[in-house]
Amino acid sequence: MNFEAFRKIENSVFYALLGVFGLIAAAGMGAAYYMESHGHVVTGMTNQIVWGMPHVFAIFLIVAASGVLNLASLGSVFGIKVYKVRGMLSGLLAIAMLAGGLTVLMLDLGRNDRLIVAMTHLNLTSVFALNVFLYTGFFSIVAVYIWTMMDRKMHDYSKYVGFAAFIWRLALTTGTGAIFAFLVARQAYGTALLPPMFIIMSFSFGLAVFLLVQTAMYRWNNRQLDPTIQRRLKNLLAVFVAAVLYFTLVYHMTNLYFAKQSAFERFILLDGGIYTTLFWVGQILLGSLLPLAILFHPEMGKKCNWVIVASLLVIFGGFAQLYVLLIGGQAFPLSIFPGYEVSSSFFDGRINPYSPSLPEFLLGFGGIAVAALITTVAVRVLPFLPDDSVLHGETAGE
Amino acid sequence: MSKMDNSRRLFIGAGAAATAGLVIAPGVTLLDLAHARPADEAASSAKRWGMLIDSSKCATGCNDCVAACGKENGVASTGHPETDPQWIRKVELKEIKTGTSHSLPMMCQHCAEPPCVDVCPTGASFKRADGIVLVDRHICIGCRYCMMACPYKARSFVHEEHEDQNPDVPRGKGCVESCTLCVHRIDRDQQPACVESCKEGAMLFGDLNDPNSEISKRIATYATTQVRADLGLNTGVRYQGI
Numbered sequence: 001m002n003f004e005a006f007r008k009i010e011n012s013v014f015y016a017l018l019g020v021f022g023l024i025a026a027a028g029m030g031a032a033y034y035m036e037s038h039g040h041v042v043t044g045m046t047n048q049i050v051w052g053m054p055h056v057f058a059i060f061l062i063v064a065a066s067g068v069l070n071l072a073s074l075g076s077v078f079g080i081k082v083y084k085v086r087g088m089l090s091g092l093l094a095i096a097m098l099a100g101g102l103t104v105l106m107l108d109l110g111r112n113d114r115l116i117v118a119m120t121h122l123n124l125t126s127v128f129a130l131n132v133f134l135y136t137g138f139f140s141i142v143a144v145y146i147w148t149m150m151d152r153k154m155h156d157y158s159k160y161v162g163f164a165a166f167i168w169r170l171a172l173t174t175g176t177g178a179i180f181a182f183l184v185a186r187q188a189y190g191t192a193l194l195p196p197m198f199i200i201m202s203f204s205f206g207l208a209v210f211l212l213v214q215t216a217m218y219r220w221n222n223r224q225l226d227p228t229i230q231r232r233l234k235n236l237l238a239v240f241v242a243a244v245l246y247f248t249l250v251y252h253m254t255n256l257y258f259a260k261q262s263a264f265e266r267f268i269l270l271d272g273g274i275y276t277t278l279f280w281v282g283q284i285l286l287g288s289l290l291p292l293a294i295l296f297h298p299e300m301g302k303k304c305n306w307v308i309v310a311s312l313l314v315i316f317g318g319f320a321q322l323y324v325l326l327i328g329g330q331a332f333p334l335s336i337f338p339g340y341e342v343s344s345s346f347f348d349g350r351i352n353p354y355s356p357s358l359p360e361f362l363l364g365f366g367g368i369a370v371a372a373l374i375t376t377v378a379v380r381v382l383p384f385l386p387d388d389s390v391l392h393g394e395t396a397g398e
Numbered sequence: 399m400s401k402m403d404n405s406r407r408l409f410i411g412a413g414a415a416a417t418a419g420l421v422i423a424p425g426v427t428l429l430d431l432a433h434a435r436p437a438d439e440a441a442s443s444a445k446r447w448g449m450l451i452d453s454s455k456c457a458t459g460c461n462d463c464v465a466a467c468g469k470e471n472g473v474a475s476t477g478h479p480e481t482d483p484q485w486i487r488k489v490e491l492k493e494i495k496t497g498t499s500h501s502l503p504m505m506c507q508h509c510a511e512p513p514c515v516d517v518c519p520t521g522a523s524f525k526r527a528d529g530i531v532l533v534d535r536h537i538c539i540g541c542r543y544c545m546m547a548c549p550y551k552a553r554s555f556v557h558e559e560h561e562d563q564n565p566d567v568p569r570g571k572g573c574v575e576s577c578t579l580c581v582h583r584i585d586r587d588q589q590p591a592c593v594e595s596c597k598e599g600a601m602l603f604g605d606l607n608d609p610n611s612e613i614s615k616r617i618a619t620y621a622t623t624q625v626r627a628d629l630g631l632n633t634g635v636r637y638q639g640i
Contacts, residue, residue, distance in 0.1 A: 110555060
């Protein structure tokens with residue numbers, strides 16, 4: 001392994017990264033303290049938009065966390081060597097991002113001092129409570145998975161643990177999608193399409209994050225990524241992006257077919273202001289079509305930098321998609337009295353405004369910084385970086 | 399001698415009976431009058447508390463029920479309308495096709511199958527045996543999942559500190575809350591504050607499980623509506639006139 005070389009080169013970069021991520025994480029914690037001590041009145045969230053920007057960040061991180069583990073699964077479960085050597089980094093990123101996402105989710109609670117209550121009082125009809133098991137199980141299984149990949153003596157078990165991790169990550173993202181799928185009250189949610197859609201979103205967002213992190217680490221080591229590997233990964237990303245587009249299409253087409261959903265669809269697709277813009281420009285154009293064009297372009301698709309641009313666009317598109325689903329889904333008023341025009345002092349029947357506040361952004365970025373800190377420290381102390389030298393003499397994609 | 403003994407015995411006996419009667423009777427009478435449940439007795443599923451609201455008697459602009467609820471439960475405006483909790487609100491309805499308008503109070507519908515209870519991760523959202531849906535503020539973590547799940551927008555999150563609380567109704571920043579059907583009054587055999595305040599008699603409170611209660615008789619006689627009946631939540635609050 002190139003572990004020694006990696007450590008030497010990274011020495012200066014390591015402390016710089018630690019400083020930058022540490023500062024952002026500290027700002028996030030400060031924001032959480034500010035929100036906690038003053039109450040959520042200092043945020044943009046209201047009794048109409050009850051989940052805001054922190055949830056967009058948290059759900060992105062949690063969804064991408066399970067997706068980023070796919071590289072390891074492809075290696076262990078499906079036996080593809082190129083991915084196998086990326087298994088450890090993929091497992092590490094999965095743990096780090098889940099930790100980052102959960103940090104945001106926990107710190108946004110109205111009573112985050114009652115975390116122990118959340119862990120000891122479990123209502124098993126709640127998908128949130130089931131997710132507590134899915135999250136803790138994910139941490140444990142992936143940790144064991146990394147161990148089986150890292151320790152030569154444990155290699156024999158890697159395939160089995162990898163298989164368990166693969167099943168678990170599907171359950172975990174199903175659980176995340178089910179948070180919304182189980183909501184009958186609001187028109188954006190309450191559909192069984194959401195859990196599988198979240199799974200395919202996790203494939204796409206997770207791989208985009210992996211490609212970014214991998215490139216950054218190769219650069220710090222002055223190493224070149226094998227063009228064959230690069231090509232395989234970018235093609236895989238393109239397939240995932242297209243699959244998310246397909247699910248998005250089915251989601252909206254199904255809604256458009258139901259007369260009771262037409263006002264909601266009109267809001268998202270035509271006259272929803274920021275939500276319409278984020279949908280068409282953010283998710284569809286910049287987050288899906290443009291990266292697809294880059295990835296399939298005969299010249300650009302081969303260039304590492306363009307693949308990075310495509311990955312960044314996919315991540316941006318992912319945030320746009322979650323913002324439209326989460327915030328747009330709440331901005332559209334509840335249909336309490338279908339067939340009536342409704343008004344009240346509680347903003348019934350009105351499109352609910354939302355302006356995310358600075359503390360919410362800081363908390364969200366703080367979660368990303370927590371994930372980045374965990375990754376930075378872990379790659380410093382253990383050999384997580386993909387080592388393609390083991391592939392020499394073999395066909396990369398066997 | 400024996401005659402004297404007998405009369406003394408009779409006198410003491412009569413005195414004791416009279417004293418016992420004086421001591422016990424008021425309690426028995428009060429208990430009988432009030433039907434109040436002793437404090438150490440759990441709520442029973444033999445009852446299901448509910449409400450019938452007649453929108454034809456509910457006047458646009460009248461806010462008496464909202465004011466009474468605010469006073470009873472210490473729910474007051476802080477000047478931040480978008481984050482202020484509202485336990486009960488007046489909703490104005492206009493039918494899109496005909497223009498027919500209605501005015502009615504909207505609050506927690508105290509569902510028999512409450513989505514807020516299903517989704518609550520800690521069990522803080524719960525339904526009491528007598529059908530009242532409540533939040534246990536000791537274990538509410540403020541995740542707001544119940545607010546996402548409620549089809550009636552009945553729940554509010556407490557966004558800031560609140561002073562001047564009613565000792566019967568403790569409230570806390572960072573928790574979710576909603577109409578309790580004035581559970582503290584019901585347990586003292588009083589009506590919910592909103593019902594008591596309604597001069598038009600548009601709100602009727604009672605036991606839906608008792609076929610002889612006024613509310614049950616009215617529901618058996620007139621066409622009543624459950625809001626979003628399509629969701630099959632079997633609401634404890636019913637409406638007449640919409």
